[in-house]
Amino acid sequence: MLKSLADNKWLRQLAVIVGYAVAYELIRPYSDAIWAVTAGLRLGCLLLLPYRYWPAMVVGELIPLTHDNYLCLSQFGPAWVVINSVPPILLAMPIVWWGRRELSLFPSKRLVKVNALLACIVLVSAVWTIVNVIALMSIVEPSTVANPYHFHKLQTVQLFLGKYAGILTLVPIALAIKLHKPAPWRVYATNWAKSRLTLETAVLLLPTLAVLVWMNHRASADAQQVIRMAMFLPVAWLTMKHGWRAAAVGTAAVMVCIFISMESRPDALDIAGAQAFITFSATCLFVLGARITAQNATEEQERLDAKAAVKLAQQGLYLCEIRMRQTAQALEQVGGTLQLTHTRLLNRFKHMLPMGEGQTYYKQAAATQSQVYRLAESMHPTAWRERGLPAALRETIARTLDEAGLAYRFELKGRGLSQLSLGVHAAIYRLACEAVVYICEQQAWSTVSISLRGGLTHGQRWAVLRVEGLANHDGINDPVYKKYESQQLASKLGANGLGISAMRDHVRLYDGELHVRTSQDKLQITALMQDANKKLRESPVATPAAYIR
Structure with missing residues (x-):
């Protein structure tokens, strides 16, 4: 029964719609202009799920998006509602398709091209930013509003960096899930619990971030900038040891700690500067982690190649021993055959040969047999066999x-x-x-x-x-x-x-x-x-x- 339900393609489409809508509604309260974590959800789902589920994700986003925007109709006007109700995931689909098809974003099932991924992230962030800017410029507020909204040019930078930061929060984690070797969930959870990355994250990264977050709440504005920089230090250390997966987990944790408590102000230059530093640091750590992972994989492959070469040499030596053993056994058989043949010939012609000459032939036959036996013994001793x-x-x-x-x-x-x-x-x-x-x-x-x-x-x-x-x-x-x-x-x-x-x-x-x-x-x-x-x-x-x- 359950298997037949799971094989029903329409039920799977419905499950994707419901699952995406629920995930979108759960994280939307934490998403704002300076940290659009919903952007990471959109792009992560496009990268994880196959093409056949893309229409379901559009429907899953359209339902909650239209409902929430309709509630703001009297506040921002119909033009804003219409523009903002276009599902952003729909606008990103051509870019992701182009990245997969033309840039070879996924050369294989468990391989991601970093340059193509960063290009897709930048293009998607830019498209979404342009649409948001158009929507903001179309806002028509009632005349009774005391302080009407005015668009600031700095908001363009903040919107772009916010979407870029939101993508870097979730997409690397989504890629870590996609590139993981398929295994039962129990095995996956056991391996995850036993990994060094999990241990060091729980022992080093999380306690350090907890202390720095506590200090950030009680520090001045200038000190907060230094504390934000310090939050990336344990992430950099983990990245140097474990590669890009550590950067994915660490930067996601740091961004949550920073942006949850950061106030979103449209015209604040210090907020834009903090966004720029965070996104730049996260990008550098991700690229550095990718290079370190590639170097580790190369070293591991070289080590395995050396082991394979040694194994091949061992097998070659053992095969030579087997051939020498077979040759030694064959020589012993040949020696026995020679002795028997010489003995029969000498016995047959002993009456025709002088006594001294016959003894000489007997000695030569015995010497030949001894030489063959010694040769066989030197190749592979009888005692060993x-x-x-x-x-x-x-x-x-x-x-x-x-x-x-x-x-x-x-x-x-x-x-x-x-x-x-x-x-x-x-x-x-x-x-x-x-x-x-x-x-x-x-x-x-x-x-x-x-x-x-x-x-x-x-x-x-x-x-x-x-x-x-x-x-x-x-x-x-x-x-x-x-x-x-x-x-x-x-x-x-x-x-x-x-x-x-x-x-x-x-x-x-x-x-x-x-x-x-x-x-x-x-x-x-x-x-x-x-x-x-x-x-x-x-x-x-x-x-x-x-x-x-």
């Missing part, structure tokens, strides 16, 4: 260092290493191999030790890898032997011989850091790596400073 990362660090590196005549120790600490992603496991193993090769290149050591520790901090899993080389006290430090051994180690461990800077870059791909500590009898490389395998959050796409979103 079958028993995981700790087994590879404990067995594969130990066997390689033992063949080089070095003692080796491995220690596993902490918890949660098995819950790290496979990409982080691969990065840890490759870094351990590169660190071992680098340490062995620097000096002849007696012992190499590796320590791996895992943990969880604030929901972020991490691992710390420490590779140490302990000094050789035998006094043997032959550079030729050392260079040869380091080359052999790099070949057996599948390392590329990376330096410290290259290893540090490798660690930073996983949001980590690498530190090197050197002493007389020890060289220590420590690396922290984090598992950043999380889904990147969506963020607004960076936009030029001439747009807001």
Whole structure:
């Protein structure tokens, strides 16, 4: 039932008429020449609602406008009543349509062109001011009036600034609602209550304005000008932090505090000066907030692009590991096939070959099988494939260092290493191999030790890898032997011989850091790596400073 009522287009048109008329009547008592807040309602509705509801808004404004103007017929004359009864929202519709169509006011659903918006605000304010001036000049008062009305030229400026100020009071807030991502009202209210802007507005802006309003009521005319200037300071601070949405909320609050207590006098130069300062400050803060928001969006987009690039690099490294694992398995199968084929051939022709030559062929076949196995092990160790990362660090590196005549120790600490992603496991193993090769290149050591520790901090899993080389006290430090051994180690461990800077870059791909500590009898490389395998959050796409979103 309710859904069928909501889908009825005529009922929706009626709802727009009633809603607009009620909103207009509620705020009209607070609207005057120096602060035409009804102008903000008109333009805000034109920007928020689609074209199909524009005729309904004309009707919604025409009903209360005609009624209120008719009550002033005997006071201002029929010409004023007729001119003033033309709905101002009707006069603004061509300008808003032109701004949307020709100036690309809304390039997308959640993007507003600031220059086009300001142009529409100025043009609409100017048109409404011209109509009001014509209406005021057509006033015909009864001859019995003691002090007849006289139009002052300064009123033109006051009317324009008043409508401009009224628009800046409501339109930015309307845009903030329009550009917000669609969500249920409960979610929207929860996000609004938890936002930093809401907290700082309630804690800083509103108490400051309350104190300044209290001081303004008790201050002299000269002091009031300074107090009005001071009201914009917390708004400027919020704008610098949060962008144009803070400027929208802050300037609206400041204008309410100032104009509610300001007396409207047609020929008062000080009132016009205050209007000019307020509108100029509000415009500057809005434009500044738009630029700051655009810069923040650009920085956020650059940060996300960097994260995406890092993520892509991590995925590339892991894909390389998968290919190396597949290649290692294929090599092992090829090696087994070669050994079986050689054995069958030699067994078939062993009676045709001399005894010594047959043994030579057997040795060559075994050497080929050993070389294929070592190549497969250097690409992706069997212990890693079958028993995981700790087994590879404990067995594969130990066997390689033992063949080089070095003692080796491995220690596993902490918890949660098995819950790290496979990409982080691969990065840890490759870094351990590169660190071992680098340490062995620097000096002849007696012992190499590796320590791996895992943990969880604030929901972020991490691992710390420490590779140490302990000094050789035998006094043997032959550079030729050392260079040869380091080359052999790099070949057996599948390392590329990376330096410290290259290893540090490798660690930073996983949001980590690498530190090197050197002493007389020890060289220590420590690396922290984090598992950043999380889904990147969506963020607004960076936009030029001439747009807001």
